[in-house]
Amino acid sequence: MKAIRGAFLDFLDDPFYRDEREAVRYLPDGLLVIDGERIADFGPYGALAERHAKAHITAYPGRLILPGFIDTHVHYPQTEMIAAFGEHLLEWLAKYTFPTELKFRDKAYARSVADLFLDLLLQNGTTTAQVFTTTFAQSVDAFFEACGARNICMVAGLTGIDRPGAAPPDYLDTADSFYADSKDLIARWHMKGRNKYAITPRFALGSTREQLDRCGQLKREHPDAWVNTHMSENQKEVAEVAELFPEAKDYLNVYERAGIVGPKFTAGHAIHINDDAFRRLSSSKSAISFCPTSNLYLGSGLFMIHKAKSVETPVRVGVGTDMGAGDSFSLFTVLNNGYKVAKLQGQKLSAFKGLYLATMGGAKALMLDNEIGSFDPGKYADIVVLNPHSTLHLSFRAENAIIDSTLSTANQSFEQLRHDAFGMMMLGDERSVDATYVSGELLHPKAPASC
Ligand code: GUN
């Protein structure tokens, strides 16, 4: 057995609906005991130390330890096209994205990018993601092979696009090839090791009605599969979808009619939607991936997080980098942008709300909260060790925090934590990530090669 000692933070409840002090679980001196891939025990060091006297303990003094981050929307084949200049969604897809993704016909290339992508995620403290691939089945094989080598939990699937004109002809699949390839990939990868399969129509604008119906068929045949897509990201896209699907009352209804909306369905973006769509997403128990970095980067618009997290029509929400439609793999950067997007709409996204979205909120959005998202024993030991004072400026800020000295010591420590957590959310990046554990193994930083 091994164990980690330090200050731990996770969530017992959703701080959007609960007082933050009750939602946050903070153990200033905790012990997390790992047996193989999973968490065997967790609690205050003083209470657990004797019981686990034989465990090999790694201590992280001065660090803050969280459940590994969860990126609910990201494109691994776009790793190389970070920071592409100047375009809105549809032009950006045509000019940069499809030419890049065409390279993923080559499986060896796909594998090399999948390896780099996973290393970048781990460097940023992300231990699970919901991932788009390409129309080429070998790009899915390459990705899941790379995941298997790390015993890491990823949700991914063949990313269908069959509408003539929506992508270059040699990038398109067909409704039938998409169905046949998806069936084969599900049989080979779904629930194998920690892999999870997502039926993935790329977006309504890219799919014919036949392809979306095939997605519905796949979902009926594999009800435990995930469904991942984009929705209502860009106004021009929304207008074109309305023209192509006149029978649907809105974008969401295109997916509803295909029979793919429900608890394991994630709509990426969902920016340009009305109250009725929020209500239907809530009642169908669907999830939304909030991708503020990408939404600002492509000039797509401001997601209404306050509507998604309303008491009346609550929707499960996770956060996504949506790389490469953006400029960072860091969920800190995503939360930084999320804070500003909320602010522009008169809302305040606190550090605890943000960190909830990046951990337990993401786990719940993906219906994976039985496996990941907190330190409850039985879950996988996917863990990130953060340095709240990783830069000169963050350290200076922390030392000079103004904390009400009339508060009790415990309350002062909670206020300091609030201050440090917000500092990291706004100023953190991969420099704040000291270590990332996946399935109980330290995967970042990599152990030095022995000579
Ligand atoms: N809509 C369809 N494909 C994509 C994509 O690759 N990125 C984003 N942001 N939106 C999309």
Ligand code: ZN
């Ligand atoms: Zn995307």
